[in-house]
Amino acid sequence: MKEQELAAWLALSLTPRLRAKTFEKIVSLDAPKQWLSRSVSELQSVGFTAAQIDYLKHHSEAKVNALLQWKASNDHHNIVTQQDEAYPPLLKQVSNPPRVLFVSGRLSALSTTQIAMVGSRHATIDGLNLARQFAKQLAENQLTITSGLALGIDGYAHQGALDAGGCTVAALGSGLDCLYPAKHRALAEQIVSTGALVSEFPPDTPPKRENFPRRNRIISGLSTGVLVVEAAEKSGSLITARYAAEQGRDVFAIPGSIHLPTYRGNNQLIKNGACLVQTVDDILCEIDTLVRWTQQAVAPSLLDPHENLPADTQQELPFPELFANVGLEPTPIDILVSRTHIPIQELMNQLLELELLGVVTSVPGGYVRLGGGKR
Known part of the structure; x- marks a missing residue:
């Protein structure tokens, strides 16, 4: 995105109290830079308040210039909007995705196959060791470990991925220049070297309690699934798990003793249908197609959509x-969305039609071609 277009997008995106529906309406009607030159009456007609118009006309320029300077100040700094190709495709599918992402590190890390790992800040030593062990093994299987840089489980999960020489992503509840907790500053610097720090908040935003639940939807939204390592009954990790379920992601949980309060959240998740995890293989079995797709880097364009179909079907096959x-083995919905960029509701309708034609079927873990690709 050109700097002028980025500046306009930032101005609109950071307008105080601009509702998601209003923002979506505005950018669907015209390019952001066109709105900045509109009259007061035109802005009012699409829902801008007097205070918001005052911000756009008199205060946004200084704030936007500071953000552009932040981007230019370091080669590791990036600003990504929903209109950029680099915007993570899975995150774009969630309800109310971030309008802007501020990134420090490898931008490409945001579009890798990710597993979120979350849990208590006050976990037991066993839970911490499990987090590091699972993260290391998952990273060795080419999965990016995504978490929130918090003390406890989050930090150990990031460190486990780094131990394996793998990629890890940290989503923050503060701006990237206001790292929290300060104790993890050195860890954050390591993450930037191989993965990325990401936030929807401007770099100078201090940590605020209300920001952390919002960042949890980014952790789950970036990921194919969420592994809850150790969480109490009212843990913030359960917010991430709830977001994951709402976003159609897999939820995994490690069971714990009924006598340990720090595992009551995990056990409740399992009781409610989360996948019980005892080994890394329990996760890999669910996402085996994803792992092999990442390792082999199979290009979808190389596949022949009509291969092995009978002659009377080849010309009629839709989608x-x-x-x-x-x-030929289960392909999860998330990966189909990521590969095709088809909105999830439309994708589900297309899958239903293909099912009715008898060329695909739903199985645990996703969809497969029937008869090994033959009818």
Whole structure:
């Protein structure tokens, strides 16, 4: 995105108290830079308040210039909008995705196959060791470990991925220049070297209690699934798990003793249908297609959507792009969305039609071609 367009997007995105529906309406009607030159009456007609118009006309420029200077000050700094190709495709599918992402580190890390790992800040030593062990093994299987940089489980999960020489992403509840907790500053510097720090808040935003639940939807939204390592009954980690379920992501939980309060959240998740995890293989079995896709880097364009179909079906098969991305083993919905960029509701309708044609079917873990790709 050109700097002038980015500046306009930032001005609109950071307008105080601008509701998501109003923002979506505005950017669907015209390019952001066009709105900045509109009259007061035109801005009022689409829902801007007097205070918001005052901000856009008199205060936004200084704030936007500071953000552009932040971006230019370091090669590791990036600003990504929903209109950029670099915006993570899975995150774009969630309800009310961040309008802007501030990133420090490898931008490409945000679009890798990710597993979120979350848990208590006051975990037991066993829980901390499990977090580090699971993260290391998952990273060794080419999965990016995503968490929130908090003390406890989060920090150990990030460190486990780094131990494996793998990639890890930390989503923050503060701006990137206001790292929290300060104790993890050195860890954050390590993460930047191989992965990324990401926040929807401007870099100078201090940590605030209300920001952390918001960042939890980013942790789950970036990820294919969420592993809860150790969480109490009212843990913030359960907010991430709830977001994951709402976003159609897999939820995994490690069981714990009924006598340990720090595992009551995990046990409740399992009781409510989360996948019980005892080893890393329990996760890999659920996302085996994802792992192999990452390792082999199979290009969907190389697949022939009509391969192995009978002659009377070849010309009639609808949705060839979607069909080309359904594998011979379960392909999860998240990956189909990521590969095709088809909105999830439309994608589900297309899958239903392909099911009715008898060329794909729903199985635990996603969708497969019937008869090994044959009818």
